[in-house]
Amino acid sequence: MTDTPAPTAVYDVVPTSLMASMPGLDFVRKIFSGELPQPPIMENVDPFDSTIEAGVVVFHSVPGFRHYNPIGSVHGGYAAILLDSAMGLAVHTMLPVGTGYTTLEFKISFIRGMSKDSGTVRTEGRTLNVGRRAATAEARITDSKGQLIAHATTTCLVFEIPKDAA
Numbered sequence: 001m002t003d004t005p006a007p008t009a010v011y012d013v014v015p016t017s018l019m020a021s022m023p024g025l026d027f028v029r030k031i032f033s034g035e036l037p038q039p040p041i042m043e044n045v046d047p048f049d050s051t052i053e054a055g056v057v058v059f060h061s062v063p064g065f066r067h068y069n070p071i072g073s074v075h076g077g078y079a080a081i082l083l084d085s086a087m088g089l090a091v092h093t094m095l096p097v098g099t100g101y102t103t104l105e106f107k108i109s110f111i112r113g114m115s116k117d118s119g120t121v122r123t124e125g126r127t128l129n130v131g132r133r134a135a136t137a138e139a140r141i142t143d144s145k146g147q148l149i150a151h152a153t154t155t156c157l158v159f160e161i162p163k164d165a166a
Contacts, residue, residue: 009034009037009038009042009043009046010034010037010038011037011038011039011040011042011043012037012038012040013037013039013040014027014031014036014037016100016161018036019100019161020097020098020099020100020161021097022097023095023096023097024091024092024093024094024095024096024099025052025054025093025094027092028052028057028089028092028093029052032050032051032052039085041081041085042081042085044067044078044081045061045078045081045082045085046061046062047059047060047061047082047085047123048060048061052089052093053093054093054094055090055093055094055126055127055130056090056093056124056125056126056127057086057089057090057093057124057125058086058122058123058124058125059082059086059122059123060120060121060122060123061082061120061121061123062118062119062120062121063078063114063115063116063118063121064116065116067114067116068116073113073114073115074113074114074115074116074118076108076110078114079108079110079114079141079149079150080106080108080152082121082123082139082141083106083108083123083125083139083141083150083151083152084103084106084139084152084154085123085125086123086124086125086139087103087106087125087137087138087139087152087153087154087156088101088103088125088137088154088156089125090125090126090127090137090139091127091130091135091137091154091156091158093127094127094130094135095130095158098160098161099158099159099160099161100158100159100160100161101135101156101157101158101159102156102157102159103154103155103156104134104154104155104156104157105154105155106152106153106154106155107152107153107154108150108151108152109150109151109152110149110150111148111149111150111151112147112148112149113149114143114149118143118144118149119143119144120144121141121142121143121144121149122141122142122143122144123139123140123141124139124140124142125137125138125139126138126139128153130158131158132158133157133158133159134155134156134157134158135155135156135158136153136154136155136156137153137154137156138151138152138153138154139151139152139154
């Protein structure tokens with residue numbers, strides 16, 4: 001019996017034309033399944049055990065020493081990457097073919113700190129409303145005991161991707 005190494009994630013930017021050619025839910029599913037590369041920013045957080053459905057994205061990650069700030073705890077940017085990504089991907093799952101989004105603003109509330117000893121954290125993003133021009137979503141990070149670490153809300157601009165980009 002031999003051990004099969006886990007597949008190595010590929011990180012890259014997907015061409016806009018490919019993204020615009022499919023519904024958002026299909027696009028995000030292909031990223032999570034490895035059919036399309038993960039966004040390069042996710043190399044910093046190594047998400048795993050990801051699930052997706054329309055309007056809801058969940059992934060797990062493990063904060064490590066490489067995420068520490070000068071005061072000896074996990075930098076708030078780690079949580080920001082997780083929360084912004086979960087909210088944005090949740091919004092993306094609700095978009096039709098030829099539509100994109102960008103974050104206009106987001107607000108984070110930090111409830112408790114993370115360290116390299118926190119273990120696996122769970123990030124869940126969920127849409128609140130997705131319209132033709134704007135979308136709102138929320139996300140939460142919880143620890144292995146279900147305790148809230150941080151939560152956030154966002155407003156995203158929804159737009160048609162120009163045909164010349166597609």
